[in-house]
Amino acid sequence: MRLTFHTDYALRMLIFLALREGEQTTIREIAEAYGISRNHLMKVAHKLQQQGYLHTTRGRGGGLSLARPAQDIRLGRLVKAMEPDLALAECFGPDNQCVITPHCRLKGVLGKALKSFLDTLDEHTLAELTGRGARALKRDLGLIPVRTA
Amino acid sequence: MRLTFHTDYALRMLIFLALREGEQTTIREIAEAYGISRNHLMKVAHKLQQQGYLHTTRGRGGGLSLARPAQDIRLGRLVKAMEPDLALAECFGPDNQCVITPHCRLKGVLGKALKSFLDTLDEHTLAELTGRGARALKRDLGLIPVRTA
Numbered sequence: 351m352r353l354t355f356h357t358d359y360a361l362r363m364l365i366f367l368a369l370r371e372g373e374q375t376t377i378r379e380i381a382e383a384y385g386i387s388r389n390h391l392m393k394v395a396h397k398l399q400q401q402g403y404l405h406t407t408r409g410r411g412g413g414l415s416l417a418r419p420a421q422d423i424r425l426g427r428l429v430k431a432m433e434p435d436l437a438l439a440e441c442f443g444p445d446n447q448c449v450i451t452p453h454c455r456l457k458g459v460l461g462k463a464l465k466s467f468l469d470t471l472d473e474h475t476l477a478e479l480t481g482r483g484a485r486a487l488k489r490d491l492g493l494i495p496v497r498t499a
Numbered sequence: 500m501r502l503t504f505h506t507d508y509a510l511r512m513l514i515f516l517a518l519r520e521g522e523q524t525t526i527r528e529i530a531e532a533y534g535i536s537r538n539h540l541m542k543v544a545h546k547l548q549q550q551g552y553l554h555t556t557r558g559r560g561g562g563l564s565l566a567r568p569a570q571d572i573r574l575g576r577l578v579k580a581m582e583p584d585l586a587l588a589e590c591f592g593p594d595n596q597c598v599i600t601p602h603c604r605l606k607g608v609l610g611k612a613l614k615s616f617l618d619t620l621d622e623h624t625l626a627e628l629t630g631r632g633a634r635a636l637k638r639d640l641g642l643i644p645v646r647t648a
Binding site: 351352353354357358361362365383384385425426429433436437438439440447448449450451452453454455456459460462463464465466467468469470471474478479483486487490491 | 500501502503506507510511514532533534574575578582585586587588589596597598599600601602603604605608609611612613614615616617618619620623627628632635636639640
């Protein structure tokens with residue numbers, strides 16, 4: 351069980367943008383800071399924009415920024431918006447062929463566990479990921495110089 | 500986010516065996532009842548045996564059976580035993596390249612959500628999946644004839 355790469359990258363992209371709140375950021379900057387593919391990040395940014403998580407401004411001086419304050423971004427809702435289907439087992443999908451589906455209780459139990467997962471994530475916001483420790487994260491991402499003694 | 504096919508098949512295999520408690524079952528019977536690949540099921544049976552969930556008896560009249568009572572099989576532990584890693588995001592894996600790992604709180608939050616998922620599954624046993632409704636499930640699987648009016 352894994353989140354998709356797109357969800358993983360979306361979380362990292364939003365962490366980056368939260369650390370630069372109020373500034374414009376380019377996809378190139380984020381791709382270089384994390385060492386990940388620009389092409390993937392472009393797709394992720396597109397989906398995040400569709401879902402209302404980020405603004406894009408075109409042209410010179412343009413770029414990406416958070417569409418809402420980091421403290422209003424709940425992580426469960428974000429994961430749910432980014433994952434393509436959360437189809438934990440075959441019985442969740444549209445091509446379900448499992449013959450016991452009409453009388454099986456597994457889907458209900460898995461659905462309850464999935465709800466626990468998302469509810470726990472919803473107890474946390476993007477702001478919590480970037481609040482305490484923001485300076486250290488900015489250093490990890492090369493946004494401020496590493497202090498040398 | 501999906502369980503692997505192996506975990507999905509393991510759950511279905513154990514449901515089948517729980518419905519036939521006390522009898523020997525062959526992989527062919529399970530594969531035919533669900534319409535899924537025997538090869539995959541052989542790998543799944545091997546792992547389930549390694550993890551102490553089933554017994555295999557060789558030879559004529561041999562087959563598979565549950566190694567413990569269905570009411571002692573908790574679903575969270577089973578999923579944990581069958582999933583290859585539960586590496587929700589890159590920072591959980593051995594090849595983690597994410598530069599913010601030293602100061603990022605995401606792994607802790609995702610780990611807490613994963614624990615909620617598995618704890619919720621652990622509130623349920625295999626016996627609950629096959630108790631009430633066992634006759635209907637047996638009919639779905641062709642283990643008893645469908646009643647016609």
